[in-house]
Amino acid sequence: MxxxxxxxxxxxxxxxxxxxxxxxxxxxxxxxxxxxxxxxxxxxxxxxxxxxxxxxxxxxxxxxxxxxxxxxxxxxxxxxxxxxxxxxxxxxxxxxxxxxxxxxxxxxxxxxxxxxxxxxxxxxxxxxxDLNRWGHWESFRQEAANAGVELSGEHWYDLARFFDQVMHLEGERLLKFRQAVGLPGFKRLMRLAHTTCGEDAKAExxxxxxxxxxxxxxxxxxxxxxxxxxxxxxxxxxxxxxxxxxxxxxxxxxxxxxxxxxxxxxxxxxxxxxxxxxxxxxxxx
Amino acid sequence: MNTAPDRDEIQRDLAAILEARLGLAGLGSLEHETRFFADLGLASIDAVVLGEAIQEHYDRAIPFNLMMADIGSRSERDFAIGELVDFLHIQLAKSGER
The missing domain is CATH 3.40.50.1820 (Alpha/Beta hydrolase fold, catalytic domain)
Structure with a gap:
């Protein structure tokens, strides 16, 4: 490699x-x-x-x-x-x-x-x-909710908030999220969630x-x-x-x-x- | 002389490469139907690295770009070990004829 x-x-x-x-x-x-x-x-x-x-x-x-x-x-x-x-x-x-x-x-x-x-x-x-005009936003938010993560209209692009929620998932919600994104995806997200990536991505x-x-x-x-x-x-x-x-x-x-x-x-x-x-x-x- | 490995040999090679390069131990149950992402829990980036490892193992260029593009065009974005074995069997036979 x-x-x-x-x-x-x-x-x-x-x-x-x-x-x-x-x-x-x-x-x-x-x-x-x-x-x-x-x-x-x-x-x-x-x-x-x-x-x-x-x-x-x-x-x-x-x-x-x-x-x-x-x-x-x-x-x-x-x-x-x-x-x-x-x-x-x-x-x-x-x-x-x-x-x-x-x-x-x-x-x-x-x-x-x-x-x-x-x-x-x-x-x-x-x-x-104006993300409210994005017709697919609601379906995306529903997918996330099914996976145990609640996203608000103001913060959907906010990786830091997303990572914070993922790190604090427990029990059935954690299982649902792992199933939804798959184990490799979950591992990748958890690895990044422990860095400043989420906050840094928002910065000008x-x-x-x-x-x-x-x-x-x-x-x-x-x-x-x-x-x-x-x-x-x-x-x-x-x-x-x-x-x-x-x-x-x-x-x-x-x-x-x-x-x-x-x-x-x-x-x-x-x-x-x-x-x-x-x-x-x-x-x- | 065509020295291309047969399908069983390729499958054994794949199990060894998956263990050595991608850390998947205990693949004795690796079946033709085993899916790379859904069953082995790997990701598309692992397929890129596996492609490289396979080329290194057989010491020849194999057109993995074609296979990756094929996976990318599938709705489920996954592939079975049997498909990879078939793909490699064809490609290795081609290069073995040279």
């Missing part, structure tokens, strides 16, 4: 393909397998040296008690690029991975050539979202509106057509000078899972456009 040490943390990563560099960043509570399951890693590796890694505290990377803000993890991303000899890269980030990607472009703009922001939600833009961490607006790399804001964060999508297009918005049909917040085919096609099209390269398999007559 390929591992590399960066920022004092051991990170699990996977790398495939040759060409200009692309780095894939998953979201909070996920892991790099999302890029295999969606086939994004394999597809991009036809044209790019494509690197995916597990965020700290996730997958097969080490857990640290703190250091989970977008600023901390943007520095992780840049340190991983250093350690792997990646001078510059386009970065694809899903959900909080998109926040990390954008923050890395703020910290070291010379090293980020382009951005794909898949359904991110930024602390600085959170006031824009210096990623202000001004910072977001200062990023002028070509950016694709890629949101599910039924995403709860469509106001963020519109705002990014207004704030960022070279940002274009595209919607993944029939997807909510998890387009790489909910409509992987369309998601991968849109990401590949955008990245190929930035690098004007053609996949090797397409050069055949």
């Amino acid at each position: 390929p591992r590399i040490t960066a920022s004092g943390i051991g990170f699990h990563y996977q790398q495939q393909g040759k060409g200009p560099d692309v780095v894939l960043v998953h979201g909070m509570t996920g892991d790099l397998s999302i890029w295999f399951l969606s086939q994004l890693l394999g597809t991009l590796s036809r044209s790019f040296r494509t690197t995916a890694y597990d965020l700290r505290g996730h997958g097969y990377s080490d857990v640290s008690p703190s250091g989970y803000t977008s600023a901390d993890q943007a520095r992780d991303l840049l340190a991983i690029m250093d350690a792997l000899g990646i001078e510059r890269a386009a970065v694809v980030g899903h959900s909080f991975g998109g926040v990390i990607a954008l923050h890395a472009a703020v910290i070291d703009p010379e090293r980020i050539t382009a951005l794909v922001l898949s359904d991110p939600s930024f602390a600085a833009l959170r006031h824009l979202e 961490a210096g990623l202000t509106l001004e910072c977001i607006g200062s990023v002028d790399q070509p950016t694709l804001a890629l949101f599910g057509s039924e995403s709860p964060f469509l106001a963020t999508a519109a705002s990014l297009s207004e704030l960022m000078p070279r940002c274009r918005q595209r919607l993944v049909p029939d997807a909510r917040h998890r387009a790489p899972e909910e409509n992987a085919v369309a998601f991968v096609a849109l990401v590949e099209e955008f990245l190929l456009e930035q690098h004007s390269t053609v996949p090797a398999s397409r050069t055949q007559p």
Whole structure:
């Protein structure tokens, strides 16, 4: 299993393909397998040296008690690029991975050539979202309730609150929750619940509106057509000078899972456009 | 000469790899119907690591991207050990013919 040490943390990563560099960043509570399951890693590796890694505290990377803000993890991303000899890269980030990607472009703009922001939600833009308009919210809340966790409309995105509830589940509710998320998912959540990850994920961490607006790399804001964060999508297009918005049909917040085919096609099209390269398999007559 | 292992051998190899690399001890009851996630309690990230370990064990490249994408397209997102054995049997026979 390929591992590399960066920022004092051991990170699990996977790398495939040759060409200009692309780095894939998953979201909070996920892991790099999302890029295999969606086939994004394999597809991009036809044209790019494509690197995916597990965020700290996730997958097969080490857990640290703190250091989970977008600023901390943007520095992780840049340190991983250093350690792997990646001078510059386009970065694809899903959900909080998109926040990390954008923050890395703020910290070291010379090293980020382009951005794909898949359904991110930024602390600085959170006031824009009216989650009551998200038709799927009620069913999601019902699923959580069935699993023994009560989520309020104001706090559904609040990982700290979620972790706090999970850590204090007992008896039948604990069993229900374990059954609902599965043992591996439960273990992963418990591992993170003992860190500052929940609080850190809520923090603006210096990623202000001004910072977001200062990023002028070509950016694709890629949101599910039924995403709860469509106001963020519109705002990014207004704030960022070279940002274009595209919607993944029939997807909510998890387009790489909910409509992987369309998601991968849109990401590949955008990245190929930035690098004007053609996949090797397409050069055949 | 085709030196590809047969299905029984692959299944024994898988049990050994699952124990050594993913910490699953006592897999004597590993059956074709055993599901990777629902029965063994593993996660998709474990499938990525298992794929690597299998390639190291057989010392050859195996297109696990295809299998992972297939799992990703399933509503239940799970697969049976028998499916993995069949997949490996085909892939190892191909590379064994080289």
